[in-house]
Structure formats: structure tokens, C-alpha cells
Amino acid sequence: MSHPAIAAGNVAVITGGGAGIGLAAAERFAAAGMKVAIADLAGDRLAKAAARLAEVAPGGAGDVLAVATDVSREAEVEAFAAAVTAAFGGVDLLMNNAGIQPDTDVFGPAETWAKLLGVNLWGVIHGVRAFVPAMLERGRAGVVINTGSKQGITTPPGNPAYNVSKAGVKVFTEALAHQLRNAPGAKLTAHLLIPGFVFTELTRNGRSEKPTAAWTPEQTVDFLLERLAAGDFYILCPDNDVSRxxxxxxxxxxxxxxxxxxxxxxxxxxxxxxxxxxxxxxxx
Incomplete structure (x- = not known):
């Protein structure tokens, strides 16, 4: 964990932190001594994730904040940001990771398209707009990680709304990285996480055991941290079936x-x- 933003006493914010890659990342940051704030939909999953993080964090529950948040709603993301600031102060690491993957079709229900784009794309935009200006004002080294997908690059047939959302995340994060590196005095970097096949709630499809081809969320976070330390923008993850x-x-x-x-x-x-x-x- 050689990135300067990942250090004991610093603050990490993760959306979609109730399970999967988001929770695995939150656990790693908490174990490193960071104060961790997670956002997810209200329910048992969020509460269980908070309890799990409290067991890992050296400071216990006092270093963990869990806020029920629908990231598709700008006001809720702004409220989450205010809660983080009130509890922990400034943010050093932001991971916009919340995502959903319902089946879609070009001519499918408009409300499904709106919901998917609201979470996967607008959730990232809301997160950046709610947190990054204050991160810039602090003038400290920091990092923004947005979770994309290979489906946003190769856009395979089968789920067009998901592909559109993740293609949007790619383009938005590229624009963010360019703007940050050209902002005078900015010490923030932006990165696009591009997972491979990871066994999470989104990919479970009723299975109780991880398919051989899939990585675990923990493997994905290990790779993320390795490539963050190397300074990669495009963090293109392999898996047990597909090589780089x-x-x-x-x-x-x-x-x-x-x-x-x-x-x-x-x-x-x-x-x-x-x-x-x-x-x-x-x-x-």
C-alpha cells in the first residue's frame, strides 16, 4: 500500500461498500488503520458490513461510518458527504463502486434503463462532485477510484444499458484524470478499475460456490492496490480464465x-x- 493516500489515520470513502469488491476494499483500508465510511442501500447487508469493518479497524466502531444511501440521488450523496465530514473530517480516498446489473434490452422498460444509469453512471458523477472539490481544497495527496467494466470497453451484446453505463464511467473518469493533472497544485489522481470475472452478488446468479474462472473480491483488491502503487490509470484486471x-x-x-x-x-x-x-x- 505505497500510495500516500492509503495510510493510518487517513479517511477512505467507498460506495457500494456493503458487499463484494467494495466491502473487500473497505476491509483492506480499515486494516491499514484508515477511518472508513461506506454507503449502500439500507438493510441488513449494510449493518453487517459495518459490524465486520468494526472488527477489522484498529479503532473499532469509532473508525467506521455506514450511511444508507441511494447513489442515484444527488441529495443523498451530498448528505453522505456531509456525514463523513462531520464524523471524520477531510477525505483522502474516494472509491465510487456502487453498481447494479439488471437485464436490459434496447427496447426494454425505460424505468430499468433509468435505474441502472442512475446508479452506475450518475452514482459515480454524484460521488465525484460531492467529494472531490473538498479533497482538492485540502491540497493533500489523494486518490479517486471509479469502478468500470470491460463491458464498457468491448460492449458485448446482451445488456446494453449496463454497457452504456460503464462506457460512461470510462469516459467520465478519463476526463476527471485529465482535469486533475492539469489543475495547479492538485495532488489528486483518478483511476479506472476494470475488474475481470469476480464472484460477487452481481455475478452469483444463484451459485453458492465461486466458479473456477472467477477471482474473489479480495484478489481484485490486491491487484487494485498493486497497480495503484505503480501509478496505473487503467487498472485492467485479469481473472482465472482471461489473461491480460x-x-x-x-x-x-x-x-x-x-x-x-x-x-x-x-x-x-x-x-x-x-x-x-x-x-x-x-x-x-
Whole structure:
């Protein structure tokens, strides 16, 4: 944990901190002696996560804050930020991680699209706008981590609203990183976490045991911290099935659809199946 923002006594804020990657990150930060504030929807999951963090944090429950928050609602995120400031003071690390993944279709219910975009994309935007200006004003080293997805880069068929939301997170975080590095005196950095296949509530699908191909949330957080220390912006996680080399070829092929003027999502077009396989093998 060599990033200067991750240090005992500093403050970490994680949305979607009630389970999965968010909770695994919160546990790691708490164990490092940071004061940890998590946001999630109201319910037993949030309460259990807070109790778990209190067991890990050297300062116990006094170093943990859990606030029921719907990140799609700007006012609730602003209230969460106010509660963090009142409890702990300034923030050193912000992880906008809350996400949902209901099934969607291009012509599916508008309310499902609105809910998904509200959490996955607007939740990130609300989090940055609620916390980052004050982080900048402090003039201290700090870090912002936004959780994206490979589906926001290669945009596979199957869940267009999710893909749109995560593509938006990528673009927004790129813009944030550019703005921060050009802000005079700014010591904040922004990073895009791009998980692989991780066994969480979003991917469980009724399974009680982790599939062999998946990483655990803890493995994902280990990789995140390693690449944060290295200064990576794009934290592209492998898993037990897909290597970084394969991810790179898939991403390059997706960009090639534009450059080569291929059909949209040609990777899943039968007429391009052989060409895609040859392209992947060519980079092995």
C-alpha cells in the first residue's frame, strides 16, 4: 500500500461498500488503520458490513461510518458527504463502486434503463462532485477510484444499458484524470478499475460456490492496490480464465471495428469469427 493516500489515520470513502469488491476494499483500508465510511442501500447487508469493518479497524466502531444511501440521488450523496465530514473530517480516498446489473434490452422498460444509469453512471458523477472539490481544497495527496467494466470497453451484446453505463464511467473518469493533472497544485489522481470475472452478488446468479474462472473480491483488491502503487490509470484486471494478453486483443479488435469500418460488434458476427480468432492467436 505505497500510495500516500492509503495510510493510518487517513479517511477512505467507498460506495457500494456493503458487499463484494467494495466491502473487500473497505476491509483492506480499515486494516491499514484508515477511518472508513461506506454507503449502500439500507438493510441488513449494510449493518453487517459495518459490524465486520468494526472488527477489522484498529479503532473499532469509532473508525467506521455506514450511511444508507441511494447513489442515484444527488441529495443523498451530498448528505453522505456531509456525514463523513462531520464524523471524520477531510477525505483522502474516494472509491465510487456502487453498481447494479439488471437485464436490459434496447427496447426494454425505460424505468430499468433509468435505474441502472442512475446508479452506475450518475452514482459515480454524484460521488465525484460531492467529494472531490473538498479533497482538492485540502491540497493533500489523494486518490479517486471509479469502478468500470470491460463491458464498457468491448460492449458485448446482451445488456446494453449496463454497457452504456460503464462506457460512461470510462469516459467520465478519463476526463476527471485529465482535469486533475492539469489543475495547479492538485495532488489528486483518478483511476479506472476494470475488474475481470469476480464472484460477487452481481455475478452469483444463484451459485453458492465461486466458479473456477472467477477471482474473489479480495484478489481484485490486491491487484487494485498493486497497480495503484505503480501509478496505473487503467487498472485492467485479469481473472482465472482471461489473461491480460487476451483482454488486450479483444480491446484492440473492438477499436478496430471503427478503424477498419467493420460491422458493429463484429466479434460476435459469424462472418468475422475466423478473422477474430486469427487476430487473437496473432497476439498470443
Amino acid at each position: 494478453a487476451l483482454d488486450e486483443r479483444r480491446i484492440l479488435w473492438a477499436a478496430g471495428d471503427v478503424v477498419e469500418n467493420r460491422p458493429a460488434l463484429s466479434r460476435w458476427d459469424a462472418d468475422y469469427a475466423a478473422a477474430f480468432e486469427a487476430f487473437v492467436k496473432g497476439g498470443a
